[in-house]
Structure formats: structure tokens, C-alpha cells
Amino acid sequence: MPELPEVEVIRRDLVPRVEGRRIQSAKIAEPRLTRRRGTPGGVAAALVGRRVKALRRRGKFFIFDLGRDSLIVRLGMTGQLLWSENRHGFRPDQYTHAHLVFQGAGILYYRDIRKFGEMFILPTESVEQTLRVGVEPLGDAFTPEMLGEKCRSSTRIKSLLMNQAKIAGIGNIYADEALFRAGIRPTRRAASLRPEEIRSLRRAIRLVLQAGIRHRGSSIANYRDACGEPGRFAALHRVYQRHGEDCHACGTTIRRIVLGQRGTHFCPTCQR
DNA sequence: AGTACGCCCTGGCCGC
DNA sequence: TGCGGCCAGGGCGTAC
Incomplete structure (x- = not known):
């Protein structure tokens, strides 16, 4: 199950692939991923045409900073973020519930067998207070x-x-x-x-x-x-x-x- | 405030 | 081979 180290490893893998890139299209096929926290207008619609300014992590959450808004991804028990580029890498299967297509090349897939994970949009300025997570244990503040x-x-x-x-x-x-x-x-x-x-x-x-x-x-x-x-x-x-x-x-x-x-x-x- | 329980979900495993 | 039943477990709502 993904905890801080697993989320951080994935984040570091993805940073050079997604930062600065624009999202060309997005599809979220499984409503359970977005049901728990409402996103008026839908998550996919909020992503199209947006550029990923930064990919951060807070606890077990991924934070895709899109400027005014941020995409939050939490993997739950069995969630995976998998990168595919130029016919190399992951091929989607029955457990692949969402994907983001990046301009140029590359698709970021969300795969989750048990569907405990979630994806939602927050205004970037309210991310910290909404997620309500405590101190980062690898940070300087954790004395x-x-x-x-x-x-x-x-x-x-x-x-x-x-x-x-x-x-x-x-x-x-x-x-x-x-x-x-x-x-x-x-x-x-x-x-x-x-x-x-x-x-x-x-x-x-x-x-x-x-x-x-x-x-x-x-x-x-x-x-x-x-x-x-x-x-x-x-x-x-x-x-x-x-x-x-x-x-x-x-x-x-x-x-x-x-x-x-x-x-x-x-x-x-x-x-x- | 702390703790227990059920729920979400499904592959894997066990017993028959 | 197959099927029913149970388990794991992150986070949340609810109850005590």
C-alpha cells in the first residue's frame, strides 16, 4: 500500500515527465474516484488545456499544481499512477479508471483495483487547509x-x-x-x-x-x-x-x- | 478524547 | 473445478 515513500518515489519519477507540460485531454471513467468530494463541472473538464506547473506531495497526497486550481490524487490501498510514452510503458486494462494525455507525448494512467483512491480539484490557495494533514516527517519542522x-x-x-x-x-x-x-x-x-x-x-x-x-x-x-x-x-x-x-x-x-x-x-x- | 465498528472494494486464499 | 465465505486495510462516518 502506498505510504509517504511510495508516493514520493512515484512523484520523483513523474516530475520530469509532467512538469511544464500541458494536459491535452483527460478521461475519468470510474465515478467512485470523484464521488467523495464534489468537483462542480467535473474533474476531467477542469484539467483539459491546463499546464502542470509543479507536482508536489503532501503526506500521501499528490498535488498537481495547475495554477489557480490543483488536482489532488490519493492512491488509497491499491491505486497506481503509471506513465506511458511512445508505445512504451503501461497498457491500460480493466482496472485503469482514468488517464491524462499530455501534449507532445505521454499518458498518465490511474489504475486502482479496489477503488479506494480518489481524484479531486481544489483551489490551489486552499489545498493546505482542506487536506488537513499534519507535519511532514522528513521536513525541518519535525523536531x-x-x-x-x-x-x-x-x-x-x-x-x-x-x-x-x-x-x-x-x-x-x-x-x-x-x-x-x-x-x-x-x-x-x-x-x-x-x-x-x-x-x-x-x-x-x-x-x-x-x-x-x-x-x-x-x-x-x-x-x-x-x-x-x-x-x-x-x-x-x-x-x-x-x-x-x-x-x-x-x-x-x-x-x-x-x-x-x-x-x-x-x-x-x-x-x- | 479515544476507541470500536461498519462501510467502501475485490483479488486471493481457505475449506468443502 | 467451483463456489461460498472471509480477510486485508486507508480513511471516514457514526456510536459509545
Whole structure:
């Protein structure tokens, strides 16, 4: 499932291909993609003839800056953005629900098996307040002090890490992996973390997200980059979906519990 | 405020 | 081979 690193890998793949290019035509064939947030006049109509000034990312959202308006794309569980140029690259199939044709050459396809993703238009000036996502964990603002403030809560630390309104872009995989590297149990109450644990957690979050980007993402089931290639980070997971296997650090069997309705993986010895 | 539950959706997997 | 049933899970609405 695409989280911050996967979205960032795709964004970097797409930047040289779409920035500065004009959208010649657009088609969105699946109404579920646009139903959740209304776009008067329709999303496709808002795109035709517009130039992509910049392609940014905020948490797990893509932001195609078109000037006055922006196209927002969220991949959900199984969404993919796939690039095709000059008969090379992706060919659309039954799960391909939308595409943007760029002037010159190149088609950007949106493919999504489970249709949990969405595409919508926002006025560019209101993107930040509408998306309501918290601090970028790879940004300068994500200091130990800031994480410490967010941890003044009785919620369990994993739920806090996955709360998009507090910290942007961390999903189930990177939450479990960061907590393992910080040696913290996912069930711990956020407010119980000591200052050195906060610092360790911040460092672990940044480390796993950067490693995820470096290895071009975690391909658990459906994730592919913009060229249709899987990422390599899943092979480096220490706990995620490794329940029943030995911890690489201490040999203890990795456990799986359900926390906040999500499968949660941890080492009972390394994480306290 | 925190947590649980159901919903959306469908391929994959299990048992028969 | 096939079919029913269940699961995963990001985000959101609803309920407690």
C-alpha cells in the first residue's frame, strides 16, 4: 500500500515527465474516484488545456499544481499512477479508471483495483487547509520537540503515528518498522514515552522513510512505481508481515496483534 | 478524547 | 473445478 515513500518515489519519477507540460485531454471513467468530494463541472473538464506547473506531495497526497486550481490524487490501498510514452510503458486494462494525455507525448494512467483512491480539484490557495494533514516527517519542522508535543495524548503511539492530521504520510508498514527500530511497543500510550524515546522514535521515523524512498518503496501486494516496477524495501522489513518468523536482532518470534483495526507487528523482546 | 465498528472494494486464499 | 465465505486495510462516518 502506498505510504509517504511510495508516493514520493512515484512523484520523483513523474516530475520530469509532467512538469511544464500541458494536459491535452483527460478521461475519468470510474465515478467512485470523484464521488467523495464534489468537483462542480467535473474533474476531467477542469484539467483539459491546463499546464502542470509543479507536482508536489503532501503526506500521501499528490498535488498537481495547475495554477489557480490543483488536482489532488490519493492512491488509497491499491491505486497506481503509471506513465506511458511512445508505445512504451503501461497498457491500460480493466482496472485503469482514468488517464491524462499530455501534449507532445505521454499518458498518465490511474489504475486502482479496489477503488479506494480518489481524484479531486481544489483551489490551489486552499489545498493546505482542506487536506488537513499534519507535519511532514522528513521536513525541518519535525523536531523532537514537535513530536514530544504531539505525544501529549493517551492514545497508543502507533495510532498517533498513523494519524494523518498529526503526522503526514505514515501508514501501517512504516509505523511498525519505525517503532521496531526505536525499540518501542506499538501499544504504548504516547504520553508514556520518555524524552530519549521521543528522540529515538523521531530518528527511526526519518530513517525508515528515507530507506523506503532509497529502495523505491515497499511492494507488499500492488504497489508499483510510475514505470510499473516494484520497490525493494519489503525485503528489508524487520517486523511488518514477519509474524511467526525470527527477529533479526534477537531471534524472538515476531508477534502480530490487532491495534486500531490494523494488523500490527512487533518483537516482544526488542520493543518495550 | 479515544476507541470500536461498519462501510467502501475485490483479488486471493481457505475449506468443502 | 467451483463456489461460498472471509480477510486485508486507508480513511471516514457514526456510536459509545
